[in-house]
Amino acid sequence: MTGLAPVNLAVFASGTGSNLQRLLDLSRLDELGGGKVVLVVSDKPGCRALERAEAAGVATFAFYPKAYPDKPAYEREILDRLREHRIDWIVLAGYMRLVGEVLLQAYGGRIINLHPSLLPNFPGKDAIGQALAAGVSRTGVTVHFVDEGMDTGPAIAQEAVPVDPGDDADSLAVKIHAVEHRLLPEVVRALCRGEVWLENGLVHWRPQASGGRGICGAGVPGRQDQERSRRECAGH
Numbered sequence: 188m189t190g191l192a193p194v195n196l197a198v199f200a201s202g203t204g205s206n207l208q209r210l211l212d213l214s215r216l217d218e219l220g221g222g223k224v225v226l227v228v229s230d231k232p233g234c235r236a237l238e239r240a241e242a243a244g245v246a247t248f249a250f251y252p253k254a255y256p257d258k259p260a261y262e263r264e265i266l267d268r269l270r271e272h273r274i275d276w277i278v279l280a281g282y283m284r285l286v287g288e289v290l291l292q293a294y295g296g297r298i299i300n301l302h303p304s305l306l307p308n309f310p311g312k313d314a315i316g317q318a319l320a321a322g323v324s325r326t327g328v329t330v331h332f333v334d335e336g337m338d339t340g341p342a343i344a345q346e347a348v349p350v351d352p353g354d355d356a357d358s359l360a361v362k363i364h365a366v367e368h369r370l371l372p373e374v375v376r377a378l379c380r381g382e383v384w385l386e387n388g389l390v391h392w393r394p395q396a397s398g399g400r401g402i403c404g405a406g407v408p409g410r411q412d413q414e415r416s417r418r419e420c421a422g423h
Contacts, residue, residue, distance in 0.1 A: 194219075194379040197226040197274040199282035200322045204236025206280040206301060209368045210375065211243045220376035226272045230284055246272065252284070262289035269294070276378055280331065280371065283312070286333050294386045298333040299378070301371050303363045305329060305345055309339035317358050318350060326350050326359070328366045331343055332385050341390045343383060344374050 196211045196214070200207045207227065214224040226238035232249040240247045253263040254388070266289060269277070279300040286298060299356050304314040305327035311317075317325035327347040334340040378381045382393045 193223040194221050194224075194275045194377070195273050196222050196276050196278055196379075197228055197269055197272065198224055198240075198278045198280055199228045199285040199288060200234070200236035200280050201229060201231045202234060202236060202281045204234070204239045204281065205364060206371055207236050207365055208239050209372060210280070210323055211239060211245065212279065212374050213316065216241065217373065217378075220379035222276070222375055222379035225273060226268060228268070228282075230282070252417045258287040259289050260299060262287050267300060276375075277333075278371070278375060285335075291333070296332065299336065299343065299374065300331055300333050300340070301367055302331065302338050303360075303367065304331045305339055305347060306331060306342060315356055319356060319359065320400070321351055326363070328363060328370055330371055334388065335336070341385060341388060343390050344370055346370055349371060370406070 196210070196219070198210055204386055207224075210219070210224050214222065215221050224240075224243075224245055225244055227236060227247045229237050229247070229249045230252055231237075232251065234249075237247050241379040248265065249379050250261055250264065252258075252261055255264075265315075274294075275297065276338075277294055277298040279286070281299065281301070290298065302310070302314060303326070304310070304318060305325070306329040308323075309317040309321070309326065315326070325347045327345055329342055330344045331338070331342045346366050348359070348366055350359060352361075374383070375390070384391055
């Protein structure tokens with residue numbers, strides 16, 4: 188890295204944290220465009236993601252949502268931790284809760300989410316199972332900005348993954364994870380470098396920054412036009 192101050196990242200996770208591990212590894216190698224993972228937040232105390240963070244020497248904050256009267260109460264405590272660590276960007280990587288008003292007001296336009304489908308298809312839980320049940324020939328991966336809806340924010344990057352005859356949940360998950368582990372760091376790196384941003388509901392890429400590797404170009408629309416974005420990225 189140069190003498191520029193690092194871009195502080197918080198990663199939110201609820202499960203095993205394989206995408207978190209990828210970001211931790213690249214953060215340690217200074218390969219996130221100046222980004223540094225400095226905090227991991229989880230709503231599942233004791234989960235594998237927290238173990239990965241602790242092994243990497245990264246600060247953690249774990250909480251039981253039911254221990255708080257409501258979502259704003261626990262999000263205010265999360266916000267205190269984010270401010271303590273001077274967090275610039277929030278990355279949701281397998282975080283299984285909707286982000287509420289408290290965090291959206293403080294970090295609007297600075298929260299991204301990783302989802303294992305070509306949104307707007309198969310939002311919410313078990314996107315892989317949804318794709319298999321629908322009998323589609325392809326699904327994929329989306330990285331998008333977070334808004335108040337469930338997987339409805341403007342898409343930053345999408346890449347298709349074929350669903351082959353005989354695929355089951357496990358085999359399809361392996362293919363999707365392989366794309367996730369590449370696509371998410373590409374987007375995080377671009378964000379940290381200032382190569383992509385959200386303005387008036389549109390995702391803008393600095394010219395030539397996307398490199399054509401599964402990343403949609405400048406001006407990717409928000410929820411109302413994501414179907415067109417999905418088709419373009421999937422090559423339909």
